[in-house]
Amino acid sequence: MVATLAPGLAPPRPLPEAQTVDLPDPCRSGESLRILHVFRAPVGGLFRHVVDLTRIQAAAGHRVGIVCDSNTGGERAEKALAELAPHLALGVKRLPMRRNPHPSDVAALMGVRERVRETGATVLHGHGAKGGVYARLCPVSGPIRAYTPHGGSYNYRPGTALHRLYMGIERGLARTTDVFLFESEFVAARHRTYAGGRERLARIVHNGIAESEFEPVGTVAAAFDLVYVGELREAKGLPILLRALSRLRKEGRPLSLLMVGSGPDTESLTALAGELGVRDAIAFEPPQPIRPVLGRGRVMVVPSLAESLPYVVLEAAAACQPLVATNVGGIPEIFGAFSGCLVPPRDVDALGGAIARILDEPAETRDGRAKALSDSVRTRFSMSRMGADVLCGYAAAL
Known part of the structure; x- marks a missing residue:
């Protein structure tokens, strides 16, 4: 079922418990x-x-x-x-x-x-x-x-x-x-x-991020293959993601994508999905708290063209969500020793290849790497x- 794309801004996340800070x-x-x-x-x-x-x-x-x-x-x-x-x-x-x-x-x-x-x-x-x-x-x-x-x-x-x-x-x-x-x-x-x-x-x-955000979210039954959470704008690399999805489907992979968010390029991205023949493979939903959304996808994709140090990557990594992300801005700082698996921005083939590899590998390998990244993020962020x-x-x- 394809949800209606709704406008709006991301809702506030539940506020973490107040924390005292023991200052040096x-x-x-x-x-x-x-x-x-x-x-x-x-x-x-x-x-x-x-x-x-x-x-x-x-x-x-x-x-x-x-x-x-x-x-x-x-x-x-x-x-x-x-x-x-x-x-x-x-x-x-x-x-x-x-x-x-x-x-x-x-x-x-x-x-x-x-x-x-x-x-x-x-x-x-x-x-x-x-x-x-x-x-x-x-x-x-x-x-x-x-x-x-x-x-x-x-x-x-x-x-x-x-x-x-x-x-x-x-x-x-x-x-x-x-x-x-x-x-x-x-x-x-x-x-x-x-x-x-x-x-x-x-x-x-x-x-x-708060300690409570390191609790794994798991994956629901009948999950989407891919999930994207964030602004719907071209600067987030979404045209590249849509083209990668189209290419993978033409290769015989019937992949589905959940896109959660809103933004100034909503209409143009929806139109591009139609032109590429993948509109029916995508469910668009309005902004909502991220943790329940993470569990509705097998792999989260962050195809950004530019970033500073995005919370969405920190939150997904902490929750042990398998990730495909681009090598831009501060994302390599989050991935640390795992930054070698990041893909170059604006590269449809590289993004599609990374998505295919992570979906094809054994679940224990994929989940083990996600857990190791979560442990690394816990010590540094x-x-x-x-x-x-x-x-x-x-x-x-x-």
């Missing part, structure tokens, strides 16, 4: 911080990152608040922010924020300044390109300025006009940044190479470590 002495500021997280869209991996940090920082005795866009997220964002409210001593301020540069940015910037003055914030932490602009250009004295890129402007292809423009902006904004908290070595290297400028205080703070590393970054800047 050099990471202690000596007093409770007043932290404002500034970002645009309360959706996706960036939002999850902020939600997790908020809970950890509040549990560590700090006062935390959020400033974000008022036009995105809909009811799901409202619900997630309401669930987070007990941990937000400095509350939530929502302002209209455009994705791309716009004259309205001036009004948003003044709104951030007003919020800083109202709360007496001592740390202004910008997330993503737009949040980073607001946090670092906010015309107010006092708070340190921390910045966590989440891919965004760093993912543009080097040499293009937009890449040069945004790297020039990042170079200028670096002068007002007290500490960079890069979520991957990949983005940190991109910044050094293309933004450059005087060395600034910087830390690599990998995204982390814990949520408590992420929280401690961020607070260490603040302490160093202070």
Whole structure:
């Protein structure tokens, strides 16, 4: 049965249990911080990152608040922010924020300044390109300025006009940044190479996930062969996935694919599936919590053309879900010793070949490798470590 493709944004994941963070002495500021997280869209991996940090920082005795866009997220964002409210001593301020540069940015910037003055914030932490602009250009004295890129402007292809423009902006904004908290070595290297400028205080703070997320999800009966979870947009490599699926089916493999998500290229991707003759082999479903979805597929495919350090890969790896993924961004950092099995992006043959190999190998081999990757991720990407590393970054800047 093919489900109807529904619009919408990813719903909030269930919030992990609050975790206390036992900070090393050099990471202690000596007093409770007043932290404002500034970002645009309360959706996706960036939002999850902020939600997790908020809970950890509040549990560590700090006062935390959020400033974000008022036009995105809909009811799901409202619900997630309401669930987070007990941990937000400095509350939530929502302002209209455009994705791309716009004259309205001036009004948003003044709104951030007003919020800083109202709360007496001592740390202004910008997330993503737009949040980073607001946090670092906010015309107010006092708070340190921390910045966590989440891919965004760093993912543009080097040499293009937009890449040069945004790297020039990042170079200028670096002068007002007290500490960079890069979520991957990949983005940190991109910044050094293309933004450059005087060395600034910087830390690599990998995204982390909760211990409960390492429970294997298993696979339901009558599962799809393949599953994709994420935005429906060409930058995620979905045309490559659809062409690989078409080629494999023409080779006599009657594979099925579950695609869960929404995005700006929904219609064009649906049309491409029809042109390739695979529309009936694909079930499209709207965004939903990831763990139940993982169990509905034998293999998860992440065909992205660019990434920073995607939560969806961390979550799937932790849950022992067999994975086929591309060798882009910070994904090799997640795979570590297993990165040799990653495939090049934009390569239909390579992606199709990797899918065929993992489906053909014995289940015990496939599951054993997934379990080994999960064990590796557990040692390197814990949520408590992420929280401690961020607070260490603040302490160093202070």
